[in-house]
Amino acid sequence: MSEYDTIRQQVLDYSQRLAHEGFFKGTGGNVSIRLPNQDILAITPSNQDYFAITPNDICVYRFDQSKVEADLKPSIEMGFHIAVYQARPDVGCVMHTHQDFASAIALIGKPIPALFDEQVRFLGRSVEIIPYAPSGTGFLVKQVRKAVKNHHNAYILKNHGVLCLGPDPERTFHNVLLLEKAALSYLLALYTEEKISKIPLVIREIAFGKLRSEQKKIEERLVTLSEGDV
Template identity: 55%
Template sequence: MQEYLELKEQLVASAQELTQKGYLMATGGNISIHPANSEVFVITPSNFDYMKMKPQDVCLLDMSLNQLEGELKPSVEAGMHCEIYKARPDVHAIVHTHQVYASALTLIKAPIPALFDEQVRFLGRSVEIIPYAPSGTGMLSGTVAKHVRGHNNAYLMQNHGALVFGHDMERAIHNVEILEKCSLAYLIALCSEQKVNKIPLAVREIAFSKLRKDQKKSQQGEINSAGE
């Protein structure tokens, strides 16, 4: 356990931070970290109170989903996390939440277009809808893996919740907060029944090119937590 203790401590601290900020509620959602150039990842256990979680409760899995450490059962979405890491070598942290405003958009199947510079810079060209599949199933893992190859860092899972990525957990949490801001703003704009304006295409592409530059650095293990 000592080899991965620091990683487990980071996962617990991150889960509790997300809970205190209201993005993780009860035992819903799950988060994981996959170190660069590693064949393992750590993930939160299934149906466990985040505020009571200790490092020894965190599950260590290999990329074949064999449990290497931890006595508790891993999240039912462990397979989904694993498939994302295989599909996206630039991603080293995943946060799956049932955060309220983003979840509301999943119910009306409303993808978020490029509304803000910051959104595109860190989340991608748009926040797309991943079609519904039952939680904890191979169908969900396969559906998600197929849809996350477009290099965006945030997705809306139909009738489920949000899926957010980062090159590290600090960035993933930051992206969760950007997503909720955009989700709330977009919901209010939709309720106004007025035209919702997007940022200019040229600006969108410039912002997205900066994100892709970061992703390529992350894939090569050259990026730090500041994204530089």
């Protein structure tokens, strides 16, 4: 038994759900969950079949990349998972996938504008493209750290895949699904070569305002908790 059993099980469960959806190709893609109020994350191991591993194979690391508990090597993208948690106190879970339709957008490099109310409410004003940098490098970590400061919850990694964030695993999983739906609709609409209509600006701002106020509440709660520690 370990104090990390529950969080490890959650990381594995959501990895398998993403694999079931076909959002992980082979061993590609990774999931992490932050431990509440600690600079520690549980993350999928590198290069493993998500249906062949057990919760004990999920790696637990500190944000300084030192090991807490792990038998296998962590995902090579652990650096950008940590960068997200450090830049965004509201984020409790990070999912990186190679899902089909959003990955097609990653090739054309066109941000997804505000197409649907629900998209903006949960993902942000738009889905921006994070400039290309090779997997597992410090260059990619730097690009991710910079991009997530706009408080959105979904991004497309150019010529690579996607990055979805959320306050908890269930919401992050929902964001992954929502992004794929928006990506498919956008691709189909682009294919028609007709003018693509967006939601009115005022509605976009109201929907994004709801997301922001939710994020601010989480940040405030964290501040209160850390003040309580002193």
